[in-house]
Amino acid sequence: MSTWQKLSQSLLNLPLSLLVKTRTIPSDPVAELPLDLNRPILYTLPFSSQTDLLTLSAAAKAAGLPDPLDPMVIHGRTFPRYVFVADSPSIFGSNGQIPASSLALFTDLLAAHQADAELDVQLLPASVLWGRKPGTEGESKPILKALNGPEKGFAILAQGRDCLVRLSPTVSLRFMADKYGADDTIANKLARVAKIHFSRQKLAAAGPRLPQRQALFNRLLASKAIEKVVREEAESRDVPLEKVRKEAIDMMEEIAADFSYSLVRHGDRFLSWLWNRLYQGINVSNAQRVRQLAQDGHEIVYVPCHRSHMDYLLLSYVLYQEGMVPPHIAAGINLNFFPAGPIFRRGGAFFIRRSFKGNRLYSTVFREYLGELFAKGYSVEYFSEGGRSRTGRLLAPKTGMLSMTLQAMLRGLNRPVTLVPVYIGYEHVMEVATYAKELRGKRKEKENLSQVLRTLRKLRNFGQGYVNFGEPIPLNQYLNEQVPEWRQDIDPIEPQRPQWLNPVVNSLADKMMTHINDAAATNxxxxxxxxxxxxxxxxxxxxxxxxxxxxxxxxxxxxxxxxxxxxxxxxxxxxxxxxxxxxxxxxxxxxxxxxxxxxxxxxxxxxxxxxxxxxxxxxxxxxxxxxxxxxxxxxxxxxxxxxxxxxxxxxxxxxxxxxxxxxxxxxxxxxxxxxxxxxxxxxxxxxxxxxxxxxxxxxxxTITETLQRYAITLTLLRGEPQLMKSDLEQQSQMMAQRLSRLHGINAPEFFDKSVFSSLVKTLRQQGYLNEENHAVSRPVASLADLLADLVSPEIKLTIQAVMNREDKKEQPPETTNT
Incomplete structure (x- = not known):
């Protein structure tokens, strides 16, 4: 390093230390990438920039990594520990050429690998992002350009507290040398691949450009699907075409998010304060796999479990902290109240009515909006349970959004779509006392400003929070396995509902919920x-x-x-x-x-x-x-x-x-x-x-109460084999309520109707009920006997006593001859 470089770096270090606050992603690169500190590491940066290099140096040392300013020594020869894959831009622009010194370094290192079979330098891609503003559609300025000197100075002043140092999985130069050799062509190819990688990395961190709201509405209104429904609605209702168009635009206004980067950026600071006030820590697991999906260009659909209203904020906060773009979130229309609604909307929420069955215009507008999000590459989040769990268990999934996701794929998306199940857990859920009251029959209180203010007054330390990303489900691969001919149903104009859609959606929903539970966090x-x-x-x-x-x-x-x-x-x-x-x-x-x-x-x-x-x-x-x-x-x-x-x-x-x-x-x-x-x-x-x-x-x-519920239903079914499905569920629930009171069973899910509905459905699937939903005697008797051996004598006596009492009620009164 020349004396001039050392002097310039010394002069730059002071203002950078005062103005810049970095966040390194991943936070523990040695463990998460993973890195071998016993092997040489070569940092690869996208553009020649002393500011970026010094920022990376501070972040690397803080993370326990080698300082990129310290040279590598390989067999007595000194090499730089960093390399740039493009020239530094100037105020007159830049042609983005690969520096000759970088090509020479790649060539020398590849040659060193051919000379030493034990050598393996780790090529570590590292980019420094000054803010993550994605830009707006229609802007002429590209969002992925390098910054020249004056621009970099303004970026540091404006975005220095929002600086992201992003490290990616390493590339083995040993592998490159063994597979491709060590000539100048390979060095050139290596640099070009690195440039593509950095473009994808920036896009994964900032996301695609945001739509101009009116332009988005115009695109949707001009879509063939909405145009057709508007025309047919106008004809069937005998109203002017413009009136139905106005209704469609009003629906778009009601639904569409109005994502604001500045709100997300400032919201990140507020949420950092909030989580520190609420929790002792937020534990995140498996974020690296999601970052890789984003960088590989996947359309990501987050499907978390739903414990609390905090879920909306927590997942967006975690994703932003982990160097990813907060998703567009499907939120219930009940949350669209002032002032929360406008804030949520600018934070990425789009609002959905609880039910729009029979409203063809609304369902078409919503489906087209969702398809637009997928087509433009915005990540999406929806809660497949449809509402917050009041019992702490996963609820049976509502499959409407999942079905619309597959229908969006049938429009002919060019990018792979991947579901990312997310387990969210807390050591304290703020609404848990309210859930208990609702389970005892209290009406659910409508969300409003006063409810928010009452909640804010109760802010205190709630222990730990947990966000675990589960095993992703690549939908293209899933459809290839389940319905190999699914691409034959692709139609970019008319949304399709092929015969295979419902059974595939149902099996996919079960797989998705299983993957959420697979990622559970204990504490x-x-x-x-x-x-x-x-x-x-x-x-x-x-x-x-x-x-x-x-x-x-x-x-x-x-x-x-x-x-x-x-x-x-x-x-x-x-x-x-x-x-x-x-x-x-x-x-x-x-x-x-x-x-x-x-x-x-x-x-x-x-x-x-x-x-x-x-x-x-x-x-x-x-x-x-x-x-x-x-x-x-x-x-x-x-x-x-x-x-x-x-x-x-x-x-x-x-x-x-x-x-x-x-x-x-x-x-x-x-x-x-x-x-x-x-x-x-x-x-x-x-x-x-x-x-x-x-x-x-x-x-x-732990499993006792579950087996008691099964015993109730099987005893009823054995005693009255032709009991109707609805009557079986209702009587099982009534008997469970009775047992709950008599035996002090204080678990709300013990007599939850949905649990008995699931049980009866499984009885049918497993062959205990025939096509008329009547009991198949021998299997039912065998299972009832098994369960009778697994419940306590007092529970068996109570079940039998309740059944006998019900039988007596149904018997006609005795008559006497006169």
């Missing part, structure tokens, strides 16, 4: 809730509670539910202490130690957090429950019983194991319970371990 609060609610008295000593939480953690660590599921790394005692610090449990002290318990009201509220993760423990709980109920049985009998019950659990809780995977999953879990000494094995016979009966019973009790 100290949810694990403590799971343990305490499994105790008959909702109380455990601290020692028993820690022992049970340790049992859960060992199951999660030794038999991971899925690769995308996350669990805490803290010690058991620290997790329990943190959960107690959330002020949700009663702690009583006596001479023997602490007793941790839940009162009735908190028991009800804590079922919400237990239900967030209950699916992770459904299968091990069922194994434990069967062992406790039978005390001794063979592995083969264990497999048989679980094989009969599992389809119902899978459908209700969106469990991940297919029928072919189930035997191996059972054996792995049984082996783990044996390792923990919760059960014993002798000559392929499984039995309970009386010395560890406490933890085993608590583990088994």
């Amino acid at each position: 100290g609060l949810t694990l403590c809730a799971l343990a305490l609610l499994s105790s008959r008295q909702r109380a455990l000593s601290r020692e028993e509670l820690e022992q049970q939480v340790d049992c859960y953690l060992q199951l999660l660590q030794n038999t991971p539910y899925s690769p995308n599921c996350t669990q805490p790394s803290d010690s058991v005692s620290a997790l329990v202490e943190h959960a107690i610090g959330m002020d949700k449990f009663l702690v009583e002290r006596d001479s023997l130690g602490d007793i941790i318990s839940l009162d009735r009201q908190q028991s009800l509220l804590m079922t919400y957090y237990r239900n967030n993760i209950i699916h992770l423990f459904a299968l091990p709980s069922l194994i434990a429950h069967i062992v406790v109920s039978h005390q001794q049985l063979s592995r083969a009998e264990m497999h048989r019983q679980i094989g009969l019950l599992y389809p119902f659990l899978k459908a209700e809780l969106y469990l991940r194991f297919d029928e072919s995977d189930l035997p191996d999953a059972i054996d792995i879990l049984v082996d783990e319970l044996l390792r923990q000494r919760l059960i014993l094995s002798d000559d392929n016979m499984l039995s309970l371990n009386s010395a560890r009966i406490g933890p085993l019973q608590l583990l088994g009790n």
Whole structure:
């Protein structure tokens, strides 16, 4: 490095240190990319810029990476640790040529690899983004250009606090040298590929240009689909064409987002303050896979679970923090109230009516708007459950938006479309007390300004928040597998609803919900809730509670539910202490130690957090429950019983194991319970371990209420095989309510009608009901007997007593002869 370069860098460092605040993406590049610090790293930058280089230097050192200003020494020869793939622009413009010095460096390094078979330099793409304003359609100035000196100065002054240092997965020069050689042509090609990469990287961070609102409406109004519906509506209603066009424009005004980069940028600062006020931390998992999808040019559709109104803000905030573009969000029309509606709209929300069945004009306008978002490359987010879960479990998906997504693909999109399931979890949901009241019959309060103000007054520390990105579902690939001929139905003008659409949408919805659950996050609060609610008295000593939480953690660590599921790394005692610090449990002290318990009201509220993760423990709980109920049985009998019950659990809780995977999953879990000494094995016979009966019973009790519900329905079906489907669901719900009151079952989902609807649907799918929805006697009797062995005697007696009482009500009164 020349003396002049050193001097200029020294002069630049002071103002940069004062004016620039960088965010490095990913935040832990060594782990997330991943990088090998024992191998040389060559930073590759898109444009020759000392400002960018110094900014990268500060960010690299803060991330524990080698300083790009420090040269590499390879076999006694010194090489720069950075390379630019384009000339520095000037105020007179730039032809974007690859600098001769960069081509020479690539050529020399490739030659060094040919001379040394052990050498492997990691080429690390690094770009410095000064703001992420995407620009507007119709602007002549390209948004992906480099900045000359004066422009860079203004950018630092205006956007220095919003500077993003973006690092990407490395390219192995060893691979390049082995595959392509080391001549000048390969060095040139390497530089050109890097330039394309940086263009995609900037587009992934800033997003496509934003539409001018009126131009967007004009495009939509001119679309063949809307034009046709407007004409037909005018004819059928015998009204002027302009009147229907005006209605269509009013609908567009009601629906369309008005995305504002400046609001998102300033909103990021507000939300940073808000999350610090609300939460002790936001934990993000698997963001790198989404960044890669964005950079590869995928149309991304985020499909998160829906716990709280906070979900809208949290996911957009996390995506912006992770260097991606906040999505356009499908929000319920109930949120379009002043002042929240205009703010949400400028933050990317587009509003959708709860129902538009029969309104052909509205459905066409909405579908065309959604297709426009996809065609222009804007990422989209919608909540497939349709509303917030009041019980903490995933709700059955509403498939309307998913169907419209596939229909948008049938317009002939050029880009691959990928669903990204997202698990969102909290240690405290602000609306949870309201949910409990609504489940007890209170009317849902309409969203309004006063409700927002009441919520803001309650702001306090709510523990941790979690955003886990699940395994993406590439829709093009999914359709190729399910409907190989789907491209034959592509029509860019008339939206199609081919016969295969509904069954494919339904199977895709189940897969999507399963992937959300696969990415669940456990924490100290949810694990403590799971343990305490499994105790008959909702109380455990601290020692028993820690022992049970340790049992859960060992199951999660030794038999991971899925690769995308996350669990805490803290010690058991620290997790329990943190959960107690959330002020949700009663702690009583006596001479023997602490007793941790839940009162009735908190028991009800804590079922919400237990239900967030209950699916992770459904299968091990069922194994434990069967062992406790039978005390001794063979592995083969264990497999048989679980094989009969599992389809119902899978459908209700969106469990991940297919029928072919189930035997191996059972054996792995049984082996783990044996390792923990919760059960014993002798000559392929499984039995309970009386010395560890406490933890085993608590583990088994997790699934108890679910099996009781199944027993209710199967007992009813056995007693009255020709019971109508609707009557079976209604009577099951009524009997569950009765059991809930008599036995103190304080879980709102225990008598949730939708749970019984799911159960009856699965009974039909599994062959327990015939085409008329009447019971198939032998399978129903067999399953009813199995369940009768797994519920307690008092529950069986109560079910029978209630049935007998109902039978007596239906019998005609006796008559006497006179």
